[in-house]
Amino acid sequence: MIGSDQELVISARFRGPATSANGGFAAGCIASFLDGPVKVRLHKPPPLDTPLAVRELERGVELVDGDDVVLSAASTAALNTTVPDIDLAAARSAVAALDDLNRHPAPTCFVCGPERPDGLRIFPGVIAEGVVATRWTPPRDLTDGDGVLPNPIVWAALDCPGGWALTASSRETDFFPALVEQSVDIVDPIRIDDDLLVVGWRTGAEERRMFANVALIDDEGRVRAMCQQTCYAMETTWAQ
Numbered sequence: 001m002i003g004s005d006q007e008l009v010i011s012a013r014f015r016g017p018a019t020s021a022n023g024g025f026a027a028g029c030i031a032s033f034l035d036g037p038v039k040v041r042l043h044k045p046p047p048l049d050t051p052l053a054v055r056e057l058e059r060g061v062e063l064v065d066g067d068d069v070v071l072s073a074a075s076t077a078a079l080n081t082t083v084p085d086i087d088l089a090a091a092r093s094a095v096a097a098l099d100d101l102n103r104h105p106a107p108t109c110f111v112c113g114p115e116r117p118d119g120l121r122i123f124p125g126v127i128a129e130g131v132v133a134t135r136w137t138p139p140r141d142l143t144d145g146d147g148v149l150p151n152p153i154v155w156a157a158l159d160c161p162g163g164w165a166l167t168a169s170s171r172e173t174d175f176f177p178a179l180v181e182q183s184v185d186i187v188d189p190i191r192i193d194d195d196l197l198v199v200g201w202r203t204g205a206e207e208r209r210m211f212a213n214v215a216l217i218d219d220e221g222r223v224r225a226m227c228q229q230t231c232y233a234m235e236t237t238w239a240q
Contacts, residue, residue, distance in 0.1 A: 006054040007042045008063060010046055013118065014156070017207050021046035024112045024159025025181035027151030030054070033061045034072045037185040055210040079185040080224040083215050084131060084201050085219045091133035092195055094125030096164070120157055122198055124164045130202035132164045136216075140192055145194075151189040154216070158184055158227035160198030162212035166231060168202070177210055177231035186206040186225045195219045208233040 008029055018020035033054065046052075046063070053064045060074030062111035101114040101123065110119045120139065124132035136157070138149045149157075163177040190196070197217040204211045214227040 006229045007051045012048045016105050016109045022156050023151050025156040026181045028155025030063045030071045034075050037076050037078050038073050039183040040073045041181050042071055042179050046070050073239050079226050081213050090127050092135045094127050094133045096123040096125050111156050124161045126168045133199045136196050136198050143192045145191040145240045154225050155184050160216045161198050162229045165200035165202045165212045166210045176235040178234045181230040183228045188224045
């Protein structure tokens with residue numbers, strides 16, 4: 001049961017764009033109030049350093065800023081995401097091209113911002129059409145006392161690679177894939193010593209809505225966490 005005075009504050013450390021939270025991190029924060037696989041809808045950019053009320057719903061929970069719903073979450077079924085066949089050696093060594101990092105639309109993003117030495121530093125490289133991947137080890141300072149990565153960090157790690165997959169080979173375009181819905185299934189806890197492969201792949205599009213999946217895979221080939229996401233193509237000017 002969620003208390004009527006329950007509040008949540010997202011620190012500016014966990015920003016995506018300069019003035020709002022990373023969508024995956026914010027989604028993971030609200031998802032932590034529910035058990036099992038969860039689907040989260042982002043209704044507006046999550047504000048930073050702002051007390052947000054946590055409100056229980058009949059079938060879920062929502063995060064509220066005054067009269068505005070910021071995010072809403074509900075439990076969902078286990079995800080059945082099949083990872084595409086890829087060259088594992090190429091995937092492990094892949095990294096974003098320097099030109100892409102130099103023109104990053106959100107260089108201070110907690111997850112994939114090149115200007116964030118204190119971030120997750122997930123920089124996926126293109127390994128096939130609409131498919132990106134990279135090797136990643138969780139930062140030690142972000143795990144809990146048992147060496148397990150908190151759910152909001154896992155959700156964040158599963159966010160941006162989907163966006164990179166959606167814009168793979170499309171850096172000349174003027175859109176940014178803003179996350180609007182994310183479903184995550186953490187199959188096994190992610191630990192501090194895990195050597196992970198992050199894979200994101202595009203799954204389709206419908207007008208300005210775009211769809212992608214992301215998986216965190218351990219060195220034994222097991223999918224440890226997976227994500228299905230919907231993004232909306234927002235107009236942007238890529239950094240020069």
